[in-house]
Amino acid sequence: MDEIEFMVEEQNIEDISAQLIRDHCLCVQCRDPLSGQRLRSVLELDPELVVTEIEEDEEGGVVTFILSDGHQVELSAETVEDITQELVPLNLRGEGAKVLWDAENAPTESFNWLEISIDNALMYEMLDQILTFGFAVVENLPTRDRAVLDLIKSFGYPRVTNYGDIFEVRIENDPNNLAFTNLPISPHTDNPYRDPVPTLQLLHCLETNVAGGNSGLVDGFRAAIVLRENDPESFDVLSNRLFHFEYLNPTTHLTNTAPIIKVDSMEEIVEIRWNDRSMQPPYNDVDIEEVYDALRAFAVIVNDPANMHEFRLEPGHCVIFDNTRLLHSRTGFESSGKRHLQGAYADLDSLISKWSILEDTLDS
Numbered sequence: 541m542d543e544i545e546f547m548v549e550e551q552n553i554e555d556i557s558a559q560l561i562r563d564h565c566l567c568v569q570c571r572d573p574l575s576g577q578r579l580r581s582v583l584e585l586d587p588e589l590v591v592t593e594i595e596e597d598e599e600g601g602v603v604t605f606i607l608s609d610g611h612q613v614e615l616s617a618e619t620v621e622d623i624t625q626e627l628v629p630l631n632l633r634g635e636g637a638k639v640l641w642d643a644e645n646a647p648t649e650s651f652n653w654l655e656i657s658i659d660n661a662l663m664y665e666m667l668d669q670i671l672t673f674g675f676a677v678v679e680n681l682p683t684r685d686r687a688v689l690d691l692i693k694s695f696g697y698p699r700v701t702n703y704g705d706i707f708e709v710r711i712e713n714d715p716n717n718l719a720f721t722n723l724p725i726s727p728h729t730d731n732p733y734r735d736p737v738p739t740l741q742l743l744h745c746l747e748t749n750v751a752g753g754n755s756g757l758v759d760g761f762r763a764a765i766v767l768r769e770n771d772p773e774s775f776d777v778l779s780n781r782l783f784h785f786e787y788l789n790p791t792t793h794l795t796n797t798a799p800i801i802k803v804d805s806m807e808e809i810v811e812i813r814w815n816d817r818s819m820q821p822p823y824n825d826v827d828i829e830e831v832y833d834a835l836r837a838f839a840v841i842v843n844d845p846a847n848m849h850e851f852r853l854e855p856g857h858c859v860i861f862d863n864t865r866l867l868h869s870r871t872g873f874e875s876s877g878k879r880h881l882q883g884a885y886a887d888l889d890s891l892i893s894k895w896s897i898l899e900d901t902l903d904s
């Protein structure tokens with residue numbers, strides 16, 4: 541995966557903004573040499589700044605810009621080329637950085653905990669699959685209480701919530717969540733009522749001897765793209781309108797208001813929130829019928845079996861997925877048998893950090 545995308549055509553060196561050149565200066569007055577952090581604020585940048593002279597050294601490796609405030613900025617020819625190409629950083633969370641999939645072409649290979657925990661190249665491959673496809677299945681994670689946290693700690697940090705650092709998914713007598721019953725659960729993202737939502741979820745199977753209880757994953761970005769292509773009005777409703785999500789029990793009251801499909805300033809899909817159980821009725825207004833049409837149109841796509849990758853978590857299997865992109869589901873199962881998963885949340889920022897550091901280490 542490339543970290544940089546070329547968005548705009550090349551510019552002439554004479555046309556580069558003097559303020560931008562000054563902002564790139566790495567001299568000791570402008571940047572702390574140890575941390576690389578900027579020592580000046582934008583208020584110290586002269587809005588009238590111009591370039592008075594440009595000099596190139598003989599080998600063409602360094603370009604010196606002399607600015608109207610008297611500052612000299614030396615930049616490598618490489619940096620100058622980057623600036624003239626107006627590179628826009630690729631948003632690793634956005635649709636442009638993803639490989640989309642449906643039931644036919646979802647990745648089916650698993651990773652082995654005994655290998656990824658000692659082999660950086662395999663760990664990198666697993667993290668890369670989570671970033672590009674949205675999920676990975678890890679096998680041979682010991683069926684021990686809280687082992688899911690060992691997997692999280694190999695690339696990041698657990699996200700502790702009111703459920704604790706882990707949560708149990710098994711049949712409970714007094715379930716406060718449908719997950720703790722044997723009922724089927726339709727495709728959804730977890731905890732849309734949190735701000736921010738947990739960006740990663742893990743489900744580790746400790747025990748199962750029931751018929752049914754299969755796991756399903758749906759690529760929510762692909763579902764949103766299908767909606768954008770076939771029914772742009774509904775896409776606009778789900779991406780422009782705010783929906784209200786809520787969770788309430790005697791000790792916890794969580795609420796958040798957000799679009800179902802979040803689009804960034806580059807018009808890229810960056811986040812999906814979809815949960816029948818915790819979404820509140822939409823606020824009333826003149827086009828409320830269109831809102832329900834839009835919700836139905838998206839529900840049809842996400843519930844289409846052709847879009848769902850169905851698989852079975854066996855004891856020792858753990859699925860890790862991007863909770864801001866993928867929807868997960870479970871088929872119903874007989875209530876007499878035993879099925880016990882331990883779940884936990886974590887976050888993509890530390891996963892991306894580990895992925896990036898491993899990429900640099902493996903490259904060198």
Ligand SMILES: [Fe+2]
Pocket residue numbers: 719728729730868
């Ligand atoms: Fe869930």
Ligand SMILES: [Zn+2]
Pocket residue numbers: 565566567568569570571611612613
């Ligand atoms: Zn400087």
